[in-house]
Amino acid sequence: MIETAQAYLQQVMNLLGNHPLLQVGAVMLVSLLIAKFVSAKVPAALTKLARRFNSPIGEQLADMTTSPLFFLIFLTGAGLSTRFLPYGDTVKFITASLFKSILIIIIAVFILRVTKLMLSLAAKNKEKFHTILPTTLPLFENIAVILIAVGAVHQIFSAWNVNMTALLASAGIVGLALGMAAKDTLSDVFSGVLILTDGPYQLGDFIEIDPETKGTVTHIGIRNTRILTRDNVSIVIPNAMIGNSKVFNRSSGPEGKFRVRIPVFLPYGTDLKKATALLNDIGKTCSKAVCETPTPKAIVTRLGESHLELLLLCWVADPIKRMSVLNAANQAIYEKFGENNIEFAHDRLDLNIVGAVKTEQDVCIKESPIGRQVVHIKDMPDLFGRSDY
Structure with missing residues (x-):
């Protein structure tokens, strides 16, 4: 088939005679017609095939192939037509390299669009892809952009017959110097990549790194993480520090709830049944922020030297509500125990x-x-x- 096409093209060139510009125009016209035909028929066939197998992604890919397919065929023909130009080898080389460069850019953009589509679909399927999540999707998209851009630049330089060895060696030396100068920044970046990949916390989670550094996560970046404290203060934490620290995520439980512990100390001789019943009732009614399930419960945790140690356990959906629940529960305990003549233990x-x-x-x-x-x-x-x- 290819030999037949070449023979037919040669006959057309012979009919045009020794007119290089007419030959160039004829090749480009034929390329344009073929590109129009193929870019119309192939995506339509792919769309029918995708609908037959009920594949939405197939339809999207078919729509994305229309323009790249057209320019692929047309620019390929335009590059071949440069052989008939009535100019020197330098002009022919520059013209052909220019068409190749444009074609490489179009192909790179098409590959990037397909890659982003695949990544977005993978991010929606959390059961199969545990690493590609909505929070890590920008990271993978940026990596794809860098890799495709590097490959495209390499192909463009090759199209212009530029030797990449010296450039790569120079880039390696510059990269080594920059790496040594920006050691801390690179450490933050690598830690940020691991945080985005592993997902120890998400936006909106309440985390605690130390007693003075805790709050709601408002931003997860490549270099740092930002949290908002209960005092409405924004703290910017380098990712390298988080990577080397123990992080308590108060919002990452399977039920998405946070347990509040309220200690109560009673003297020996106290009616425990009455005290625990009061505490259970207080846990259920002290605040609207307390969850109905799991049910608040009072337990005896220790028989001390001079007093009994009890603990009221209740759950809240939002860790920020912890202090308000503690305040409401302690006030209710003080009032209810006073009404029922139950004393609190004190050092004696x-x-x-x-x-x-x-x-x-x-x-x-x-x-x-x-x-x-x-x-x-x-x-x-x-x-x-x-x-x-």
Whole structure:
């Protein structure tokens, strides 16, 4: 078939005689007609095939091939027509290289569009593609742009017969120098890539890096992550610091809820059934931010030396509501326990004195700066021979 086409083209050239410009025009005209025909028929056939197999992606690909297919055929013919130009080899080379460069750019743009389409479809299918997510999609798109652009530039230089060896060597030296100068920046960038790929937290999550650095994630970038604290302060954290730290994601549980712990200390002798019943009721009614499921529950966590330690557990959907729930629950506990004559445990010192107390001045009770009672015993010898404690 190709031999037949070449023979037919040669006959057409013979009919035109020794007229180079007419020959160039004839080749470009034939290329234009073929490009029109193929770019109309092939996408239509692909669309029918995609509809037959019920493939939406096939229809999108068919629509995307129309323009690239037309320019591919037309520019290929235009490049071949340069052989008939009545000029020197230099002009022919420049013209052919120019057509090749335009063709390479068109093909690169087409490949990039197809790649972005595939990546966007992969980002929507989280079950099969765990790495390509809506949050990491811009990263993969940027990587695709860089790789395709580098490949296109290499092909364009090859079309112009430019030796890339010296350029690559120079680029390597420059890259090494820049890498050493921007070590910290590159560390942030690589950490950002890992964060976007692994997804330890998402936009809107409440994270905690240390007691003073915690808040809602508002931005995840290549170099840094931004969080907004409860005090409405925006903190910019380098990704390298996050990559080397322990990050607590308060919003990443399977149920998307955060547990609030409210400790309560009661003295021995307290009616535990009554106290736990009150705490369970307070957990359900203290705030609208408390989730109905899991149900708030009070448990005894420890039998201390001088008191019982109880813990009221309840859940909130938004970690930011934690402080408001703590405030409401503590106020309700104080009021309800007071109404039901349930006392709270407090630090107490029981002192047993062996021997007689001579006067009231022997024992003095004073208030310390932190509110605890300090007992001073005067003029009473102890077993170790000291007279003052």
